Amino acid sequence: MDKRPIGVFDSGLGGLTAVRQLMEQLPGEDIIFFGDTSRVPYGTRSQETILKYSRQDINFLMQFDIKAIVIACNTADTAAGAIVQREYDLPICGALRPAASVAARTTKNNRIGVIGTSATIRAGGYEAIIRELRPEAQVKSVACPLLVPLVENHRYQRGDRAVEIITGEYLEPLRDWGCDTLVLGCTHYPLLWDVISAYMGPDVTLINSGREAARALAGTLREADLLSGRDGGGVCRYYVSDAPEGFVEMASLFLQRPVEHQVEQIDIERY
Numbered sequence: 425m426d427k428r429p430i431g432v433f434d435s436g437l438g439g440l441t442a443v444r445q446l447m448e449q450l451p452g453e454d455i456i457f458f459g460d461t462s463r464v465p466y467g468t469r470s471q472e473t474i475l476k477y478s479r480q481d482i483n484f485l486m487q488f489d490i491k492a493i494v495i496a497c498n499t500a501d502t503a504a505g506a507i508v509q510r511e512y513d514l515p516i517c518g519a520l521r522p523a524a525s526v527a528a529r530t531t532k533n534n535r536i537g538v539i540g541t542s543a544t545i546r547a548g549g550y551e552a553i554i555r556e557l558r559p560e561a562q563v564k565s566v567a568c569p570l571l572v573p574l575v576e577n578h579r580y581q582r583g584d585r586a587v588e589i590i591t592g593e594y595l596e597p598l599r600d601w602g603c604d605t606l607v608l609g610c611t612h613y614p615l616l617w618d619v620i621s622a623y624m625g626p627d628v629t630l631i632n633s634g635r636e637a638a639r640a641l642a643g644t645l646r647e648a649d650l651l652s653g654r655d656g657g658g659v660c661r662y663y664v665s666d667a668p669e670g671f672v673e674m675a676s677l678f679l680q681r682p683v684e685h686q687v688e689q690i691d692i693e694r695y
């Protein structure tokens with residue numbers, strides 16, 4: 425048993441969709457969340473920059489004597505996950521492999537769609553893992569660079585014309601192609617769940633990569649006997665790299681519950 429907190433980071437607030445899953449799946453765990461709100465989005469940046477940012481995010485979290493890390497950002501996991509797993513001496517779980525594995529198990533017609541940021545799609549990580557796990561499956565990936573800024577600006581609800589038009593434009597080739605499984609390969613996209621599922625229709629199974637990252641971490645902690653041993657009462661502390669105004673309101677939307685603790689701003693360039 426281990427009562428130390430779990431560290432979670434994302435480029436912005438999207439990773440809170442993974443925190444929400446962690447709170448549901450592991451209610452007795454304490455969490456330290458860092459959202460790099462001054463440098464979001466990562467998805468339009470180079471691999472070297474995303475790796476540098478990810479190392480700084482991890483170095484910040486390491487100060488808290490954490491027992492494990494969740495990279496609640498597909499973009500950071502794609503660019504840096506395998507490298508930081510070798511560099512740091514604690515379990516680090518990302519979203520990519522867990523979500524790709526669920527997609528490979530779920531499809532019936534062997535057509536899997538993946539949506540994500542430009543950096544995630546360019547790197548082709550989802551295709552590679554899905555092909556390794558299910559060679560007969562076909563994967564079609566679409567970069568959706570405008571979705572993260574829309575979500576970060578509170579524009580994600582059904583009936584929002586801009587969101588519906590832009591989402592429809594990105595998803596049209598996947599719907600026409602007939603995928604039966606769609607990986608939401610960015611932790612911001614669960615906020616767009618209703619818009620995406622309405623567009624894709626009831627026969628397409630959506631995979632929430634944040635949820636799968638949380639499940640993977642729960643499995644890792646269980647196997648390594650690192651769970652806190654408590655059934656509830658876990659607290660989450662929040663840190664961001666830009667002014668925290670508006671964070672509480674936004675975070676409660678992502679978490680679907682009130683934010684109970686103060687949010688603090690830190691200077692990420694120091695790490």
Ligand code: DGL
Pocket residue numbers: 434435436438439464465466467468496497498499500540541544572609610611612
């Ligand atoms: N939430 C991040 C992800 O899962 C991406 C956001 C960004 O571009 O920074 O990919």
